[in-house]
Amino acid sequence: AQKVTQAQTEISVVEKEDVTLDCVYETRDTTYYLFWYKQPPSGELVFLIRRNSFDEQNEISGRYSWNFQKSTSSFNFTITASQVVDSAVYFCALRRVNQGGKLIFGQGTELSVKP
């Protein structure tokens, strides 16, 4: 079965704290793709990052970083020095190679960053 689990339903931090959002996936495929999306209060999902299963290199983009570990089937997302504008719901998603463009989404983690 293909599944994405985001165990943290809600996280609340104070501005400037670092925060890590967890994502654990299940798949029997050897080739697959992983994604993170951000949904701010306005409602539109914004694409953040993509990874394929052969690229375990971690990525950093400004205050955002992603840690992909196939050994633990995890694709975690860290925000360094969080800001109020980071408040949003974050979704992790999985795509199988032979499923066209279909994505399997996790339930989402609602991050609240307080000033």
Place this chain on the structure above:
Amino acid sequence: DVKVTQSSRYLVKRTGEKVFLECVQDMDHENMFWYRQDPGLGLRLIYFSYDVKMKEKGDIPEGYSVSREKKERFSLILESASTNQTSMYLCASSSDRGFYEQYFGPGTRLTVT
């Protein structure tokens, strides 16, 4: 930049009405999707289309139909709206090349009274 637009941000309809939700993308994407999002249930796929006039059911197609007459436009139709279809509806599109990441529209919050 990819742009996906949806015809309305907010919509209020009465039970039994026929409702059309329109989605247009400007990136010549092959794939288009309709989701609904409800608290505690995440995003659920209603229908998707991988080509003009082609469609496939997603996880919750009951009570919905779709139409894709042109590549850039994907319509979601509620034949007879019911109160349990009150939800946020999100449209997305993706290319058939590369990683297939989906790009989303702003969403339509539909209330059926």
